[in-house]
Amino acid sequence: MDTQQNTALTRALAEVPGPLPTRGVIHITIPHTDRFTIVGNHLAQHPDLSCTAVGIAVRIQSLPQGTEVGIKALAARCKEGEKRIAAALRELEAHGYLQRLRHRLPGKKVITRTVFCNQPAALLHPRSRPAVEALPRPAASAAVPVRVPARAHVPAPVLTAAPPPAPEVPSAPPVLPPLFERRVPPPTAPKAPRRPLPQPSALTPELDRAATAFLSDLHRHAPQFFLSEDDVRRLVPGVAAWLERAARPDAIRRALTDDPPHPLRHPAKLLAHRLTELLPPAPPGVDGLAALAARPRVVVTPFQTCDDCDRAFRSPTPGHCRDCRETRAAYARAAA
Structure with missing residues (x-):
């Protein structure tokens, strides 16, 4: 029996779509064909309800109409005691899933009716009428009784069907934009090819020895990075590319x-991965530094304060602003 169960479980795991997670739960979902209840995630993953309250809510939701769901009735069905069931019912009542109403019968007898709503948040919004009510009614309901006079010797009235009304074609519902845009690709989407390991312009013997010594000594600083000889030879070009770009060994080790x-x-x-994705930029060469030095500089004219009106103006030398210069020129012409 154990071997059959293991084989069945292995076969079910092989049919799970997408890559299996390395940790956490793995769901094997088999569609239900009978005896099932739909439960929303707002209840199953409610952050404020206890697991007992969620279980009691699922039990009540799975029961048919008219089933007793009082504290004693639930205690007879469940393993929890009456105190835990009463506390769970109070939680469900506080969050709107359960409501207990008192109703007085004609004989002055008072009964308690328990109402369970599987989605209380939907009661806060106006609900539209179901689409089936918009369909035309059957034509049989349009039959009109017509009485025939006695001289026609007809013993019973004859029902004559009136012409059925033209069926109303329901208008197509408006196309609404999706509430959420999928930004994570599905598990079956093709993955982008990995970028190749960076290579130095020339793997000189000095760079090769320095990179090999760096990788071989890495486990002394970080014990979890213990590399094999093949791993060292494969990663040497990437470290050499970093060293070629004037990166210091301690900076490479931290990165x-x-x-x-x-x-x-x-x-x-x-x-x-980190050697490829965190590769520093190449330092500027002699030509790059010469081009940077030859780039024309933007000269910013400084601010000056006018000697007459104390207003700020731009000028390479202190003095007067334009308005004061024009006023002084006008006075000079008038004096002349």
Whole structure:
């Protein structure tokens, strides 16, 4: 029996779409064909309801109409005691899932009716009439009785069907934009190819020795980054590319080993990813520095304060603003 169960479980896991997660729950979903109840995630994952209240709500929702759902009736069906069931019912009543109403019968007898709503948030918004009510009524309901006079010797009235009304074609519902835009690609979407490991312009013997020594000594500073000889040879070009770009070994070590995932299962893959994605820019060469020095500089004219009106104006030398200069020129012409 154990072997059959393991085989069935292995076969079911193989049919799960997409890659299996490395941690957490794995769902094997088999569609129900009978005896099932639809439960919303707003109830199953309610942040303020206890697990007992959620279970009692699912039990009540699965029962047919008219079933007793009082405290004693639920205690007879469930393993929880009356105190826990009473507390769970109070939680459901506080969050709108349950409501207990008192109703007086004609004989002055008072009864309590329990009303359970599977989606209380929907009661806060006006609900539209169901689409089936918009369809035309059957033509049989349009039959009109017609009496025939006695001389026609007809013993019973004859029903004559009136012409059925033209069926109303329901208008197409408006196309509404989606509430949420999917930004995460589905698991079956093709993955983008990985970028190749950076390569130096020339892997000189000095760069090769420095990169090999750096990778071989990496586990002394971060014990979880213990590399094999093949991993070192494969990652040497990437480290050489960093060293070629004037990156210091301690800076490279911090960039590659800082904040690794726990547990770290593939240190070589993480190093290859960080060597590729965090590659620093190449330092500017002699031509780049010469072009930077030859770039024309923007000269900003400083602000000056006018000697007459104390107003700020731009000028390379202190003096008077334009209005004061024009006023002085006008006075000079008038004096002449």
